[in-house]
Amino acid sequence: MTVRPVAQALRDAGLRPTRQRLSVLQSLRDRPDAVTAQDLHAELRGAGASIGLTTVYRTLTALADAGLLDVFTRDSEQAFRRCGTVHHHHLVCETCNKVEELSAAEVEDWVHHAADRHGFEVTGHRADIFGICSECR
Amino acid sequence: MTVRPVAQALRDAGLRPTRQRLSVLQSLRDRPDAVTAQDLHAELRGAGASIGLTTVYRTLTALADAGLLDVFTRDSEQAFRRCGTVHHHHLVCETCNKVEELSAAEVEDWVHHAADRHGFEVTGHRADIFGICSECR
DNA sequence: GCGCCAGTTGATAATGATTGTCAAGAGCAT
DNA sequence: ATGCTCTTGACAATCATTATCAACTGGCGC
Known part of the structure; x- marks a missing residue:
């Protein structure tokens, strides 16, 4: 199974x-x-x-x-x-390398507005957060 | 000079x-x-x-x-x-490798909220946008 | 001006992850 | 089963980056 x-x-x-x-x-x-x-x-x-x-x-x-x-x-x-197949971002523990997936409309909005302002055509973006998870603290 | x-x-x-x-x-x-x-x-x-x-x-x-x-x-x-010495993000042209610096309160807010929700202590983050600049199109 | 010495340099060797090679092996449709 | 194509894996080759170490130099004290 x-x-x-x-x-x-x-x-x-x-x-x-x-x-x-x-x-x-x-x-x-x-x-x-x-x-x-x-x-x-x-x-x-x-x-x-x-x-x-x-x-x-x-x-x-x-x-x-x-x-x-x-x-x-x-x-x-x-x-x-x-990883999941839909677009997402990451929260990575720098100690144990555990990774959690995040989705974030805020980030997507920022991406397009910022690119537009500078006349760029967006092809992709990446936003990751690094930290220490609760178990590793 | x-x-x-x-x-x-x-x-x-x-x-x-x-x-x-x-x-x-x-x-x-x-x-x-x-x-x-x-x-x-x-x-x-x-x-x-x-x-x-x-x-x-x-x-x-x-x-x-x-x-x-x-x-x-x-x-x-x-x-x-x-690069500048204050924290910033990037808008990178994938054709000519030109890089523009961006600052973004939206991203900083998202970082802390998302990390808090998952019990992570933030040590850093990175958010970059990739695209094609107006000259390269 | 000059010497000193810690900070720097650079040709070369070493490292180490990743990729190329190619003959042998294994799915799967017939 | 058979064939044919996709896969495998031991090994060699790449290639960016780092380690070595003797020669060099900036700049402070004299």
């Missing part, structure tokens, strides 16, 4: 539901924090899974392109996290 | 105003777009300046730490741009 929807999500993204992709998506599914390709690879290997580093990179990138994952830049590497 | 204030800015940041640092800060001063260390190094060399790549990296990082430059992540490398 948990494998089915994951496999479907992959199909919807035009990706074959292979054993490796399922294990990546599966471990991302129940995780509140963002993780790097390197770390996820080590974790999966540690848990006994057989998957190559290259595949982890490819899978994460493909899932992000399909809009199933958000990408963050942490230090000089990128971290991924499962 | 343009060298003096630049040198002073360096002193204020606790950095000796050396020939190399002056040339970096100087070329950043009259530039509306964000530039990477690699590109800036090539440019300075091309203009006849004598400066090492390592020094360009160190100088840009030091100036960013001192709050004189903003850092952007473009593809997988970081680009720098001179």
Whole structure:
């Protein structure tokens, strides 16, 4: 009952539901924090899974392109996290990397007004908040 | 009359105003777009300046730490741009990399309200808009 | 003016995340 | 089952960035 929807999500993204992709998506599914390709690879290997580093990179990138994952830049590497498909912003804990999704009409309004004032045609925007969550304090 | 204030800015940041640092800060001063260390190094060399790549990296990082430059992540490398010292947001042209600074009380309000609602202690935030400027359209 | 020395520089090597390669392996429609 | 295309993964290659370390220099005290 948990494998089915994951496999479907992959199909919807035009990706074959292979054993490796399922294990990546599966471990991302129940995780509140963002993780790097390197770390996820080590974790999966540690848990006994057989998957190559290259595949982890490819899978994460493909899932992000399909809009199933958000990408963050942490230090000089990128971290991924499962995310909803509608537009949203983030509240990130700098200690445990937990990420909460936020929606915000206020931000959207600001984006368009500010861009209009400067004669820009909006192609995208990003608004994230960083902090320490209640558990980490 | 343009060298003096630049040198002073360096002193204020606790950095000796050396020939190399002056040339970096100087070329950043009259530039509306964000530039990477690699590109800036090539440019300075091309203009006849004598400066090492390592020094360009160190100088840009030091100036960013001192709050004189903003850092952007473009593809997988970081680009720098001179900036004001008060908190602000950005409007970035994805074609020519021109950057305009914005201030926005709306965003600050949203940040604190959203963080409070989730029990986070705010340590920082970032809100940038991407688009195409009027000249590039 | 001069020497001193902590702060700087820069050629080069090292690092480390990410991507390219390509032969072997695995879904899935027929 | 068979074939064909999509995937995989060990390994090599990239490439931005950082570490090294000996040579250099700004500027303060004399």
